[in-house]
Amino acid sequence: MSIYGSTISMLEQGLNFSSTKGKAIAQNIANIDTPNYKAKNVNFKQTLQDVQQQSISAYRTNNLHFAFGSKVSQPGVSSYANFQYRQDGNGVDMDKEQADLAANQIYYNALVDRLNGKFGTLQNVIKGGR
Template sequence: MNLFGGTINSLEKGLQYATLKNKTIAQNIANVDTPNYKAKDVSFKQMLQDKQTTFISANRTDIRHYDFEITNKPSNVSSYENFTYRNDGNGVDMDAEQAKLAQNTIYYNALVDRINGKLNTLNTVIKGGR
């Protein structure tokens, strides 16, 4: 039985994505002056596809068979290899990175607010509406 109907789990996955995206943007900003550094990005669509196709489990037909699970965790961070923004080979556009950071911060805060709302509702139910 899933107590929250999967909502909290979905919000948690969204927070994991936003956190990884924030780390990637921060890494890009930190390397804005590094020659030949290529900007990195995180794709939610790619992350979702990786989560759906990376778990394999064996079906045991006999007690003597080994039970195993394979979980492949591919990197969800991609790099713009053929893109250079400046003459030194750096591919970081500071204005674009700051815009992405602001957008990701709004997304992250919206998820946190939604989780707080869910947990406050649960708290109200536990206290009996008081």
């Protein structure tokens, strides 16, 4: 059993998701003037639903235990293939991208603050409360 439980691991996964989403938003903004470019998105809700429909592999010690599968999913980046925002076929809405970037930055900063709090608590325990 770990000292901090699974909290730090979950925060790390949240940071990875936010980082992937930030890269997709940055790529969209960078390609604002590229003809026929389709905007990309990282959708956490869709990724979570995909994972919930899949199984996790595990060792069964008894035949009465539930069986597990072996499918694992990686969060993915999807694109809006049929969406066209401008006449040249570009599918990037700059206002939406800037709003998504701001929301993602707030989410990322909240995760970093929480992670710093966890490490601060561990540091306090290691020092004996001094």
